[in-house]
Amino acid sequence: MTILYGMIDSGNCYKPRLLMAKLGIPFTNVEVSSHTGDTRKPDYVAKNPNAMVPLLELDDGRRLAESNAILLYLAEGTRLLPADKYERALAYQWLFFEQYSHEPYIAVRKALLTFPERARDATPERLAVTLERGNKALSVMNKHLAGSGFFAGEALSVADIALYAYTHTAEIGGFQLDAYPAVAAWLKRVEADPGHVPMEWLP
Incomplete structure (x- = not known):
């Protein structure tokens, strides 16, 4: 299943959660907080060298960072990305x-x-x-x-x-x-x- 690494109190992490809720895309949310240093731990930095959230991990293991890039990827072919x-x-x-x-x-x-x-x-x-x-x-x-x-x-x-x-x-x-x-x-x-x-x- 798609995994979203993020923080519950981050607006940037809220963006993909909101979009996936609207589109009915199932995903697992994994809390990774910068407040506690989680984003700087070696296991997370290995996933995202920029040490930030959100990070989307696809079913096939590929990963995508940056909130707005994630929005564009998830919205492709849906009502949330204009065709015009x-x-x-x-x-x-x-x-x-x-x-x-x-x-x-x-x-x-x-x-x-x-x-x-x-x-x-x-x-x-x-x-x-x-x-x-x-x-x-x-x-x-x-x-x-x-x-x-x-x-x-x-x-x-x-x-x-x-x-x-x-x-x-x-x-x-x-x-x-x-x-x-x-x-x-x-x-x-x-x-x-x-x-x-x-x-x-x-x-």
């Missing part, structure tokens, strides 16, 4: 945006404020930068969603799953989602899509 060439490129666009302009600020600010091992990095300067740039990312999302139901066309896709993972908990990091009404409405649309499961869900 342009809409598919839009999905890629937003996946790159999520990892470059969104996750490094919204996810990181939440981690700085909630994970004890990150507290020493939560300097006033770092918190200010992550707040400013995270709000910029939310503003970009809000502007797009003011004229579109989802991020890659008018149906849910991997782009929405990727962006939902950390956006839906952004308030824990101090972001005010009520300032972004189109984003708030989009979150509800994502949650209303069939097969939705919360972040704490495991198979």
Whole structure:
């Protein structure tokens, strides 16, 4: 059976769990926590030299790292990856945006404020930068969603799953989602899509 190595409290690890729940893909979840150093143990590093989660292990033993690459692999040939060439490129666009302009600020600010091992990095300067740039990312999302139901066309896709993972908990990091009404409405649309499961869900 497919194995997903990940952390229950990681948005990046939530992405493939949510997608597999929606598509009904059976898998085994193996908790590998960076908080306790599990990702740096030799047996795990042998599987993923980058020492990070999530990591997908296929039935035939092949492995795939990086959350958005895993989403693209699992969504191939399904409703969650647009067939239209342009809409598919839009999905890629937003996946790159999520990892470059969104996750490094919204996810990181939440981690700085909630994970004890990150507290020493939560300097006033770092918190200010992550707040400013995270709000910029939310503003970009809000502007797009003011004229579109989802991020890659008018149906849910991997782009929405990727962006939902950390956006839906952004308030824990101090972001005010009520300032972004189109984003708030989009979150509800994502949650209303069939097969939705919360972040704490495991198979």
